[in-house]
Amino acid sequence: MPSAYTLHRQALSEMLRAERLAAPGEACGLLLGTGTHVHRAVATANVAADPLRHFEIDPVLLIAAHRAARAGGPGIVGYFHSHPNGLARPSQTDQVNAAGDGRVWAIVARGRITLWKDAPSGFEPLSYDTVEG
Template identity: 50%
Template sequence: MILRLSSNDWQQLLDWAESAGDAECCGLLRGVKGRVASVTLTENVAPDPRRNFEVNPAALIAVHKDARAGGLPLLGYFHSHPNGLAEPSASDVALAAPDACFWLIIAERTITAWQPAVINGRVAGFTPITLTVEG
């Protein structure tokens, strides 16, 4: 599996992660067939945004409504690990939805791509996937 991201979106994600400081930034990826067409920064509504992320539910609902009306579908999520590695944490595994969405994790000016490994309707971990930056 390959996920494609534009160089402009790559840089935007790095900038948002840096601007968030010690808090985790987060947001939504929209696109089709493994190609990210847009990235949207959302509010991190987690009780402790320095340790976890939670995409603002209103933003997530708005994306789903827009997709049903013919807009780009939700392709995945992104978030930063300001004091960690660019790989899923135990919290990410515990809080992940058992869907087929991609995850981008940003840490130390690195972005990695993942998909949830779902077993019996539960996320058991994440599988790394190839992230290609284009243009």
């Protein structure tokens, strides 16, 4: 596996909380930080037409996060979403919608979180360590 990422415990807690609140639909949000370190997870509205089966991060919040990063705030390391089906791996829909931009995708399923790099050749598994904030 490629080098380990670090995730603040609070970011993990926020992803798990978002999963619980969105059930039975899909939760989604942003992973903010620097390099291979995720400082925060920020849940966003899922604006997908069918949020029980798909996710779409609220574009207003996504644009605001990009603007904040350009102004010196934390960068967008990647995104997270949940899989109500319980599978903590990229789905076929995820594969089709992936940008291949190298960002991290965290997938939350039944309290389990896995990380994946959205590589041009497809998703690659990533390891991570949890750190205190």
